[in-house]
Amino acid sequence: MATRSSLKTPLPTTFFALLFSLFIFLSPSLADDDFTFSPCNLTPHPTFCTATLPSHNILSVHDQCRFFLNQSLAITKTVLELVSSYLRDRRMIIPVSTFHAIEDCVNFAELNIDFLSIVLGDPERTAANSFQNHHSDTQTLLSAVLTNLQTCIDGFHEVTPYPRITGELSSVLTNAYKLYSVSLALFTQGWVKTPARTNEEDKQTTKMNRKLLQRDLDGDQVLVVREKVVVNPNGSGDFTTINDAVDAAPNNTGTNNGYHVIYVVAGIYNEYVSLSKYKQNVMIVGDGINHTVITGNRSVGDGWTTFQSATFAVVGKGFVAVNITFRNTAGSTKHQAVAVRNGADMSTFYTCSFEGYQDTLYTHSLRQFYKNYNIYGTVDFIFGNAATLFQDCNIFPRLPMKNQFNAITAQGRTGRNQNTGISIQNSWIVGDNNGNYSSVETYLGRPWKEYSRTVYAQCFMDGIVDGKGWVEWNEDFALRTLYYAEFANWGPGSNITNRVTWEGYHLVDEDDADGFTVYNFIQGDSWLPKTGVPFKAGLF
Numbered sequence: 001m002a003t004r005s006s007l008k009t010p011l012p013t014t015f016f017a018l019l020f021s022l023f024i025f026l027s028p029s030l031a032d033d034d035f036t037f038s039p040c041n042l043t044p045h046p047t048f049c050t051a052t053l054p055s056h057n058i059l060s061v062h063d064q065c066r067f068f069l070n071q072s073l074a075i076t077k078t079v080l081e082l083v084s085s086y087l088r089d090r091r092m093i094i095p096v097s098t099f100h101a102i103e104d105c106v107n108f109a110e111l112n113i114d115f116l117s118i119v120l121g122d123p124e125r126t127a128a129n130s131f132q133n134h135h136s137d138t139q140t141l142l143s144a145v146l147t148n149l150q151t152c153i154d155g156f157h158e159v160t161p162y163p164r165i166t167g168e169l170s171s172v173l174t175n176a177y178k179l180y181s182v183s184l185a186l187f188t189q190g191w192v193k194t195p196a197r198t199n200e201e202d203k204q205t206t207k208m209n210r211k212l213l214q215r216d217l218d219g220d221q222v223l224v225v226r227e228k229v230v231v232n233p234n235g236s237g238d239f240t241t242i243n244d245a246v247d248a249a250p251n252n253t254g255t256n257n258g259y260h261v262i263y264v265v266a267g268i269y270n271e272y273v274s275l276s277k278y279k280q281n282v283m284i285v286g287d288g289i290n291h292t293v294i295t296g297n298r299s300v301g302d303g304w305t306t307f308q309s310a311t312f313a314v315v316g317k318g319f320v321a322v323n324i325t326f327r328n329t330a331g332s333t334k335h336q337a338v339a340v341r342n343g344a345d346m347s348t349f350y351t352c353s354f355e356g357y358q359d360t361l362y363t364h365s366l367r368q369f370y371k372n373y374n375i376y377g378t379v380d381f382i383f384g385n386a387a388t389l390f391q392d393c394n395i396f397p398r399l400p401m402k403n404q405f406n407a408i409t410a411q412g413r414t415g416r417n418q419n420t421g422i423s424i425q426n427s428w429i430v431g432d433n434n435g436n437y438s439s440v441e442t443y444l445g446r447p448w449k450e451y452s453r454t455v456y457a458q459c460f461m462d463g464i465v466d467g468k469g470w471v472e473w474n475e476d477f478a479l480r481t482l483y484y485a486e487f488a489n490w491g492p493g494s495n496i497t498n499r500v501t502w503e504g505y506h507l508v509d510e511d512d513a514d515g516f517t518v519y520n521f522i523q524g525d526s527w528l529p530k531t532g533v534p535f536k537a538g539l540f
Contacts, residue, residue, distance in 0.1 A: 039064055043185035044415060045178045052179075065186040066120070072145070072179045073116040079169075079176055080109035086165055097159035097303045104155045104307045105169075108148035111277065111315070111343075115141040136419070136523050140345065140387065142184040143418040144365040147385040149177055150414055150449075151364070155305045158336075181415055188417040223532030224258030225283075231264045242273050242284070242294065251278040259283040259320065266291040272298070272311060275344070279316035283531075286324035289353040289374065295327040301334030306359060310341035319344040320531050325353040332357040332378055332401045342368055342386070349373055350533045356381065357398060363388040363422070367522045371533055376432055380410035382422060383448060387522050390424045391536060396432035397442045397464060407471060409445035411452040421453030421483070423516035426540045429493065430462040440464075443471040444486075447478035455508075455516045457487040458540050465493025470500050480504055487513035514539060 039061045040049035052071065053064060083105040086092060094102070119138055153173055156166055230237030231245050239245040245262045253260065259281050266287040273294060275282060286292025296311035298304045312326045319342075330337035339356040340349075345366035353374040354361045360377035363384035370390045375381065378400035382388075397406040408429070411422045422445075429444075442464045445454045470484055482504035486496070496507060506512070518524035519537040528535050 039186055039190040040182075042189040043182045045182055048178045049182045052182075061186060061190040065183060065190070068179055068183040068186060069116060069120055072176070072183050073113065073120060075172065075176045075179055076109055076112045076116060079172055080106065080113065082169065082172060083109060092164075094162060094165075095160040097305070098156075098162045098165065100303070100305045100308050101152075101155035101159045102165070104305055105152040108152045112145045112148050114277065115145050139184070139188060139417075139419045140366055142180070142187060143385075143387075143420055144343075144345075146177070146180045146184060146414060146418060147365045147412070147420070149173065149180060150385070150412070151307060153177075155307060158300055158305055181417075184415065184417045222529065224530070225261050226253070226258035226281075228261040228263060231262060233265075233267055233269075237263075237265065242269055242271050246273060246275055246279060246282070249279050249282050251280075253281050257281070259318075261285060264292050264324070268293045268295060270295055272296050273313070274310075275314040275316045275319060277315045277317075279314075279319075281318040282316060283320040283322070284324065285322045288323045289325050289351065291325075292323060293325040293327060295329060297328060297330045297334075297337070299328070299330035299334035299337035301330065301337075306336040306338060306362070307341065307364075309336060309359075310338040310362060312339065313341040314344045314347065317345045317347075318527075319347040320533070321349045321352055322533075323351050325355065328356040328360065330357070332398075332404075338362045342384075344368070346527045348528065348531045348533050350531075357400070359383055365420075367524075369518070369522060369524055369528060369533070369535065371535060377408075378406050379404060380407050380446070380448065382408060383410040383412065385412035385414070385418070385420045385449070387420050388422050389516070389518055389522050389524065390422075391426055391518075393424070393427040395424075395427060395429045397429070397440075398432050399440060405441035405443065405471065407443050407446045409454050410448040410473075411445065411454045412449040413451040413453050414449045416451050416481075418451070421455065421516070421521070423455045423457070423521055424459060425517070425536070426458045427456075428460045428462075429465055429491075430460075431464045441466050441471075444469050445484065446471045446473045447482045447484075448473060450478045450481050451483070452478055453483040455483075455485045455487070455513070456489055457513045457516065459489045459494075460491040461489055461493030463492040467493075467495060467498035468500055469496070470502070470505065478504070485512065485516075510539065 038050060040046045043049045053059065053067065059067065083102050086102050119141055229239065229245055231239045231242055233240050242264055249260050261283045264284060264286045271294060294312050298309040300306055300309060311328050326339045328337045328339040336359040337356055339354045339360050341362040341364055343364040343366060347368050349370045351372045355376045357377055358379040360381040361375055363382065363386040365386050368386045368388045370393060372392050374394045374396065376396045376398055378398050395408060397408065400406055409422050413420045443466055444456060479502040484504060485506040485508045487508050514520060517538045518535055524535060525537050
């Protein structure tokens with residue numbers, strides 16, 4: 001992934017949150033009185049935060065957060081108008097690849113307006129006394145807002161430079177990034193007015209939860225189907241293409257109304273399928289891996305952005321895919337070439353296969369769950385910045401190009417306040433049996449962004465995994481701020497004797513590993529039962 005820019009949060013309470021909670025506990029009236037210690041100091045941009053506030057000495061931390069959320073919404077509308085104007089201006093001769101990057105930024109700005117409007121439109125989300133009820137959902141949305149903007153910025157690093165556009169956008173995108181970061185930090189670090197629990201209290205709660213969750217949930221699901229349609233190229237179904245079926249699916253349907261199911265009969269479908277934000281609670285079911293196949297070959301090498309190279313893309317909340325193979329056949333020489341891009345909250349892929357080389361599976365944003373899947377790739381073939389959890393999966397590194405190494409993951413967390421990361425549980429890492437891997441270096445991951453976070457728990461690692469385990473992105477970039485962890489893995493590749501000694505790398509215990517489970521990491525116990533997909537809520 002040479003063209004990407006390289007721009008520890010242990011669980012889940014940071015030093016800064018403890019500091020702030022203790023300060024509030026000792027001075028209960030502080031949040032409403034003059035600040036001696038400004039909440040801006042808890043943010044990544046304290047000087048910017050202080051300078052932007054109209055009167056920071058008289059605002060409570062909750063008022064400050066709401067102020068920055070409103071400023072974030074306002075600047076997002078400015079970004080949308082600016083990038084949209086480039087698409088409208090027929091006098092500009094824009095390179096095709098740059099045009100694609102602008103299109104991406106338009107989509108991201110529209111999504112960010114939606115997400116910020118949801119947070120600000122529900123008074124309970126930002127009420128001082130209702131933090132716990134909406135914490136996970138709100139932090140997820142604000143994390144995605146930051147991820148969307150970062151992806152917009154990254155897109156311009158992949159394409160033909162166009163100084164007028166990048167120059168005009170630079171200032172507004174920088175300010176937007178700071179506003180988003182400050183909003184997320186104030187929400188995450190400064191919202192709670194009660195003192196943090198002690199480590200011992202956390203451990204007792206963890207042990208209690210674990211006792212309740214050490215089971216498979218495969219008999220309690222309630223799957224509700226609202227409507228079912230059939231895709232068959234021979235004309236005997238309701239539609240002959242997947243895209244026609246997706247276009248006809250109803251918009252903005254709630255989970256309580258059940259799933260709109262699209263059954264795709266066996267066959268090879270040469271289609272680029274995209275489910276927009278309006279196509280919610282759609283389930284696509286195939287006839288099985290290698291039977292129902294969706295395939296394409298877009299790539300960065302052919303002028304697409306990584307984001308737009310996806311064969312299959314989904315944004316609509318509550319999406320489920322079952323029994324399907326997704327392919328990108330561009331090959332290793334075309335560099336980034338995505339098979340699936342997923343930016344759908346509370347989305348699930350079950351018994352599916354993802355086939356590609358570099359950047360096979362783009363877990364872009366929000367909360368995602370993958371169960372019993374196969375994935376094939378070479379460089380950074382699981383990447384993105386969602387809160388992503390994999391269970392019971394087969395991970396098949398392929399033979400890369402000459403002088404390349406394999407990196408299974410490239411997680412893209414850019415700030416310590418984002419609740420994102422990759423958690424891989426009870427899965428198998430083995431070669432795909434199509435070559436000699438003795439001379440290929442294969443690593444568990446490398447840090448795409450500064451706060452990259454990835455955890456492997458209870459996985460089998462074949463000897464294909466290099467003894468070092470993990471590999472640098474660029475010299476010492478992110479080695480102190482990343483969070484990489486391993487717990488109870490097994491097999492010849494799990495030997496920790498020669499593992500990296502970075503500050504951000506950890507061999508964790510059961511309590512820490514429990515924080516990266518379905519129950520704790522993606523809050524899946526509240527939404528996965530509706531999908532009908534079996535899952536383990538805790539550790540195995």
